[in-house]
Amino acid sequence: MALNVLVVDDSSVMRSMIIKTLRLCGVDLSEVHEASNGQEGLAILRDHWVDLALIDINMPVMNGEQMIEHIKSNPDTEDLAVIVVSTESSETRIDKLLDKGVQFIHKPFTPETLREIILTTVGGLDEQ
Amino acid sequence: MKVIVGVADMKISNNKDDVLITYALGSCLGITIFDPVAHVGGLLHVMLPVASVDPIKAKSNPYMFVDTGVPRLFTESYKLGAKKERLVVKVAGGASTNSEIDEDFFKIGKRNFVLLRKVLWKNGVLLKAYDVGQNHSRTMSLDIGTGQVIIKISGKSENEL
């Protein structure tokens, strides 16, 4: 079944890199939404069904940590698969995020590493 | 039939009985592509990252360089019926040429691999698997019948990539 994906990052170049990797992953994509901060991301989640969200941490207006708090405390979105894509290196903060059941990938990443995490998160469609 | 791919060389095949093989991958890269539907595969053995360091050599032998060899590997496979979206790309080699890795001043092996990633990213291709770096020599083979890629490391057992 085709996935609806949300990519939240304040860098449009980073969003493009993530979306390009998603398209090369072999997963069947339906809608791809973009947001440049947590608040915009939550607005998209209110109006659209999303299966997977890739979220940055350091963003203006509402950061990724706050956005994930909202996602996990809302029964409509608590089961959404989330991958945090961030430069975050603090074990304190990463452990806190992992406790919420999200996946984490550290920037800089290679597209191949991101593909592995995407496939693991959405259940893998690796046919070869 | 065993088809040997030399240094700065490339072979493409759609014969299911062929096994393409290249030896002594040090800082060089061995790059395989395989279309499991068309049963078309290729193996390229490149030595250096960019053709601009020696345009004359690049013209006489594009398979010496990553940036001229890789596009040929893909376009030649298309002539035998391979489709880009089905191609499985694997790479091995890119080792450090010096036993003291930090002293490998020119980092040719690493540069070869980074430049390969750049060429593939630009062309919208992700690597399926890779075995690169360290400082040992590798032998790489591609079985056109099965698509299986085997890496043999000097003094060690062989592994499927």
Place this chain on the structure above:
Amino acid sequence: MSNDIAQILHEIAASTLEEMCFMFEEPDLDEDQFHLRGGKAALIKFKGAFSGTMILKASGRILQAFGENMLGEDELTEGQMQDALGEVSNVICGNVLPEISGSKKDVFDLESPIIYRLDELPEINAELPIESVRLPLEEGFIEIQLIRDVPVQVS
């Protein structure tokens, strides 16, 4: 300490550019070839175990290479090139800070990068500790400055 910070800036910038932008350090480029023509700078303020500012300056040619390589495209807008500079700076800064603090437990908050023309960069308070490194790349130079805000001791 100063030399360590410069070393950390150098190593993390080099590895980030290799991984994210497929760009390599060019040790053969002489310091007298240093220029930032047509360039821009990204400025990032941060708070945490220590606070301060990181500035990354890059020539026009480097800006273009950041964008082209990250996106894998040749036709870029000025906005995309600036965005790429901001993101590269963000990744370098985010990775450098915990290395400098020396503890993986320390938390840092980074503000979004602000892009400046080189002649419009805010003045740096000369009394603050500043580390500077120049990294020669095949496409030219980048310069990174890390300025730590140190509270003034009043006796």
